[in-house]
Amino acid sequence: xxxxxxxxxxxxxxxxxxTVIGPVSFSAEQGEFISLLGPSGCGKSTLxxxxxxxxxxxxxxxxxxxxxxxxxxxxxxxxxxxxQSFALFPHLTVARNVAFGLRLRRTGKEETARxxxxxxxxxxxxxxxDRYPAQLSGGQQQRVAIARALVLRPEIMxxxxxxxxxxxxxxxxxRRELRAMQQDLNMTFVHVTHDQDEALAMxxxxxxxxxxxxxxxGSPREIYDxxxxxxxxxxxxxxxxxxxxxxxxxxxGMWSVRLNEDQRIVIAADADPRxxxxxxLSIRPESLSIGGEDTVSGSCLTGxxxxxxxxxxxxxxxxxxxxxxxxxPPIVAHADRSFDGRVALTITGPGATFVxx
Amino acid sequence: xxxxxxxxFVPYLLLLLAFLVVPIAGLVEISARNQxxxxxxxxxxxxxxxxxVFEGFYLDxxxxxxxxxxxxxxxxxxxxxxxxYVIVRSQPLAxxxxxxxxxxxxxxxxxxxxFGWFILLGRGGPAxxxxxxxxxxxxxxxxxxxxVVVGLVExxxxxMVFSLVPALDRxxxxxxxxxxxxGATPFQTFRLVILPLSASGLTSGALLCFGISSSAYVVPxxxxxxxxxxxxxxxYDDVLVAxxxxxxxxxxIALLVLLSVLIFAxxxxxxxxxxx
Amino acid sequence: xxxxxxxxxxxxFLVPAAAVLCFMLLPMTVxxxxxxxxxxxxxxxxxxxxxxxxxNLLHAGPLLNALFLTSLPLALTVAAASLVVGTxxxxxxxxxxFLGRSALxxxxxxxVVFPQILLGVALFLxxxxxxxxxxxxxxxxxxxxxxTPYVIRAVLAGIGGIDPRIEEAARNLGAxxxxxxxxxxxxxxxxxxxxxxxxxxxxxFSDVNIALFLSAGDTTTLPIRILAExxxxxxxxxxxxxxxxxSIISVxxxxxxxxIGTVRA
Ligand SMILES: Nc1ncnc2c1ncn2[C@@H]1O[C@H](COP(=O)(O)OP(=O)(O)OP(=O)(O)O)[C@@H](O)[C@H]1O
Ligand SMILES: [Mg+2]
Numbered sequence: 073x074x075x076x077x078x079x080x081x082x083x084x085x086x087x088x089x090x091t092v093i094g095p096v097s098f099s100a101e102q103g104e105f106i107s108l109l110g111p112s113g114c115g116k117s118t119l120x121x122x123x124x125x126x127x128x129x130x131x132x133x134x135x136x137x138x139x140x141x142x143x144x145x146x147x148x149x150x151x152x153x154x155x156q157s158f159a160l161f162p163h164l165t166v167a168r169n170v171a172f173g174l175r176l177r178r179t180g181k182e183e184t185a186r187x188x189x190x191x192x193x194x195x196x197x198x199x200x201x202d203r204y205p206a207q208l209s210g211g212q213q214q215r216v217a218i219a220r221a222l223v224l225r226p227e228i229m230x231x232x233x234x235x236x237x238x239x240x241x242x243x244x245x246x247r248r249e250l251r252a253m254q255q256d257l258n259m260t261f262v263h264v265t266h267d268q269d270e271a272l273a274m275x276x277x278x279x280x281x282x283x284x285x286x287x288x289x290g291s292p293r294e295i296y297d298x299x300x301x302x303x304x305x306x307x308x309x310x311x312x313x314x315x316x317x318x319x320x321x322x323x324x325g326m327w328s329v330r331l332n333e334d335q336r337i338v339i340a341a342d343a344d345p346r347x348x349x350x351x352x353l354s355i356r357p358e359s360l361s362i363g364g365e366d367t368v369s370g371s372c373l374t375g376x377x378x379x380x381x382x383x384x385x386x387x388x389x390x391x392x393x394x395x396x397x398x399x400x401p402p403i404v405a406h407a408d409r410s411f412d413g414r415v416a417l418t419i420t421g422p423g424a425t426f427v428x429x
Numbered sequence: 430x431x432x433x434x435x436x437x438f439v440p441y442l443l444l445l446l447a448f449l450v451v452p453i454a455g456l457v458e459i460s461a462r463n464q465x466x467x468x469x470x471x472x473x474x475x476x477x478x479x480x481x482v483f484e485g486f487y488l489d490x491x492x493x494x495x496x497x498x499x500x501x502x503x504x505x506x507x508x509x510x511x512x513x514y515v516i517v518r519s520q521p522l523a524x525x526x527x528x529x530x531x532x533x534x535x536x537x538x539x540x541x542x543x544f545g546w547f548i549l550l551g552r553g554g555p556a557x558x559x560x561x562x563x564x565x566x567x568x569x570x571x572x573x574x575x576x577v578v579v580g581l582v583e584x585x586x587x588x589m590v591f592s593l594v595p596a597l598d599r600x601x602x603x604x605x606x607x608x609x610x611x612g613a614t615p616f617q618t619f620r621l622v623i624l625p626l627s628a629s630g631l632t633s634g635a636l637l638c639f640g641i642s643s644s645a646y647v648v649p650x651x652x653x654x655x656x657x658x659x660x661x662x663x664x665y666d667d668v669l670v671a672x673x674x675x676x677x678x679x680x681x682i683a684l685l686v687l688l689s690v691l692i693f694a695x696x697x698x699x700x701x702x703x704x705x
Numbered sequence: 706x707x708x709x710x711x712x713x714x715x716x717x718f719l720v721p722a723a724a725v726l727c728f729m730l731l732p733m734t735v736x737x738x739x740x741x742x743x744x745x746x747x748x749x750x751x752x753x754x755x756x757x758x759x760x761n762l763l764h765a766g767p768l769l770n771a772l773f774l775t776s777l778p779l780a781l782t783v784a785a786a787s788l789v790v791g792t793x794x795x796x797x798x799x800x801x802x803f804l805g806r807s808a809l810x811x812x813x814x815x816x817v818v819f820p821q822i823l824l825g826v827a828l829f830l831x832x833x834x835x836x837x838x839x840x841x842x843x844x845x846x847x848x849x850x851x852x853t854p855y856v857i858r859a860v861l862a863g864i865g866g867i868d869p870r871i872e873e874a875a876r877n878l879g880a881x882x883x884x885x886x887x888x889x890x891x892x893x894x895x896x897x898x899x900x901x902x903x904x905x906x907x908x909x910f911s912d913v914n915i916a917l918f919l920s921a922g923d924t925t926t927l928p929i930r931i932l933a934e935x936x937x938x939x940x941x942x943x944x945x946x947x948x949x950x951x952s953i954i955s956v957x958x959x960x961x962x963x964x965i966g967t968v969r970a
Contacts, residue, residue: 126606126711146609153610159603163625173611437797441790441813441853448850449816452827459830511718512725518715529962533955534729538911540928541947544935545732548739548747555749586729606711615714637818644820647913661822668826681823
């Protein structure tokens with residue numbers, strides 16, 4: 073395995089006596105696209121600002137290319153940062169914004185012109201080189217911000233919710249463009265987002281943060297299919313979360329799960345969920361297949377359909393499980409038509425997992 | 430309703446016409462009269478007063494005034510930047526306290542400030558005694574050009590600070606961070622980002638400071654003594670001591686024209702700068 | 706270091722800024738210390754602390770008269786007059802839709818930047834030629850000219866911050882336009898008007914440039930009296946009077962800041 077280009081070891085950050093980060097440890101390989109994902113206020117921006125050097129770390133260390141940069145001033149770290157607000161220099165043209173860093177590095181006139189030209193080409197803004205930031209659309213400004221950081225060929229690029237201020241359509245488009253650009257350049261991107269779709273679609277690795285700590289880290293598929301905790305299952309995609317009252321082995325990697333007096337179901341799992349303290353069941357709505365009570369036999373959950381909501385390509389059915397507590401939220405299952413009355417739910421996909429509380 | 434409420438400004442308009450426009454028109458008129466012992470307003474019509482303004486004695490005063498005011502403005506701008514910047518980038522409470530601390534000298538009568546300088550720098554004052562202890566024999570630090578500049582700078586500083594604050598306020602901290610992220614040292618950030626982005630505040634502050642300094646009376650009169658003569662002192666003496674009102678009027682108009690030309694030039698320049 | 710905001714420049718500027726602030730406050734501080742010192746001359750640094758010079762002020766006729774019979778009543782009257790004239794002008798400016806509105810606004814604010822000394826000369830010559838004797842009235846007129854723009858500016862800013870829908874709501878509830886303004890908008894302008902009036906008071910209270918020409922004999926203002934006496938009478942009582950002046954201004958500024966919000970120059 074190669075040495076990681078970015079390595080965070082037990083990084084913490086406090087404000088007074090409130091710890092907002094950590095300890096957090098993760099690393100990024102050369103060419104990886106990593107997303108820091110988490111709800112608002114969980115410390116994503118703070119972590120990114122720690123890496124860029126705008127926030128001092130109170131503990132642990134940040135290594136760039138094997139070198140500890142924790143105490144290095146921001147202007148000495150070779151880290152490109154794309155601000156959420158873009159933070160373009162309003163008094164400079166697009167070309168001079170992009171040339172700013174080169175100018176500070178005393179790059180020659182010709183080389184500056186060449187590299188600025190190349191980079192603007194790359195982000196598709198060559199024709200706007202002489203415009204001022206105020207004369208650009210949001211999407212164009214964002215490309216300038218990316219070009220301004222890229223032109224210095226930093227070791228890693230940090231992007232703080234780069235797509236959040238774009239409209240929905242442009243956001244989808246820029247998602248693909250940004251990912252393609254990162255792959256072409258084989259650069260390491262650390263990307264902050266609170267949009268799980270974005271993280272799932274773009275990343276090689278997702279680091280899910282909650283209240284300043286890493287909740288789970290892995291490939292998008294791992295995170296989605298094998299959530300560790302209720303928080304992850306609920307935060308990434310949507311999920312039905314059911315508390316288990318008893319688990320018994322059923323042989324062949326199957327486990328017999330009792331939810332209450334009336335509900336018993338068999339779920340597959342590689343390891344004994346009891347040993348890892350996983351006493352909750354997470355079931356994706358699309359992994360629940362719904363049918364009339366009489367059409368199903370064997371391992372299933374039973375209940376009453378109490379409503380539905382039409383969603384275009386599918387219909388969401390709300391089911392009150394037999395024996396469920398009255399204040400428990402109804403189970404959601406996807407179907408292609410609406411149901412009424414008594415129903416049975418069977419598990420059809422990979423989307424049923426044991427999770428920790 | 431519209432028509433009637435629109436007339437609410439008329440009292441102040443009349444006030445300004447009667448007590449700003451008319452007096453200045455009067456000034457222009459007197460400036461074109463010959464001095465006369467029989468008529469206080471002067472008699473006849475002449476350009477002689479303006480000719481006098483551009484002769485040796487008066488011209489020297491104009492040059493000295495412009496020079497001292499320009500130096501004071503330059504120093505004032507330099508000193509005001511750090512303070513204005515710290516005010517803008519402080520937490521709310523510190524910002525309020527600092528604002529008040531600048532506000533008090535801004536609104537305090539210049540007489541009180543000059544009084545303080547008079548004690549500090551004057552005969553037998555602490556500054557003189559300190560120098561004497563160091564073996565430098567001086568009677569007073571007053572009555573020199575540098576002492577006038579000190580007074581002018583101190584007088585103009587709060588105005589400069591409050592001109593810079595709104596301009597600096599408009600600069601997003603993220604822009605400064607972006608500069609650092611691209612490799613700029615703090616001073617490079619200042620020179621390449623903060624200075625150009627606060628140019629408008631600097632221009633208006635500099636104009637204000639220059640206007641205040643070049644028309645200052647109390648500071649040069651007390652801190653300059655007989656060694657320094659600025660336009661306002663000459664006007665005062667011509668009006669109240671020599672009773673040469675036409676000369677004073679011509680000199681006043683000259684100062685007004687000088688300042689107006691300067692303001693228009695600066696406005697043109699800054700407009701061109703923002704037009705690009 | 707728990708300051709969230711990254712600003713190395715702020716840290717670099719901290720010491721110079723403090724030095725500049727001290728420089729700005731230095732002369733005023735000296736005057737205050739002289740007023741509190743025991744020495745009977747301008748001795749600095751002062752020895753001992755006493756309020757003697759302030760009680761002495763009670764026997765210093767000219768200074769006392771300048772403060773209580775001239776400067777204070779003058780500044781109060783000027784503040785009141787500026788408040789009325791300035792509020793009317795500001796409301797007129799924002800209500801009226803007419804050609805040259807913005808030019809008029811610029812014109813209304815010119816006294817702030819107009820060289821005061823020239824206004825003083827011009828008014829002096831005007832009154833002299835018209836044979837108008839110099840009284841508190843003539844001085845007051847000069848002060849109202851330079852003080853009203855502060856009220857206008859504060860009220861304009863206040864009006865700018867008011868949601869026009871509030872007044873529309875009042876009209877919608879049946880109030881005629883003038884009443885709607887009086888009932889809905891004017892109360893919201895109270896703090897702007899008050900801070901404008903305080904500034905008008907202070908500007909009048911500390912003015913020298915106009916008073917230099919327009920105050921005479923028994924209408925000598927406190928700043929002019931201090932100016933006339935400080936060089937010739939080596940007497941801390943003058944410093945006590947100056948200190949009183951600074952204190953009144955400081956207290957007003959702090960009150961505005963505390964109860965009305967951000968002070969604006
Ligand atoms: N100056 C401060 N003092 C104390 N706590 C702070 C300070 N600044 C931020 N915080 C706290 O730090 C936490 C992390 O903030 P951060 O901006 O990193 O969140 P975020 O994950 O980027 O959220 P968002 O998605 O809303 O941008 C928040 O809970 C916030 O309340
Ligand atoms: Mg954030």
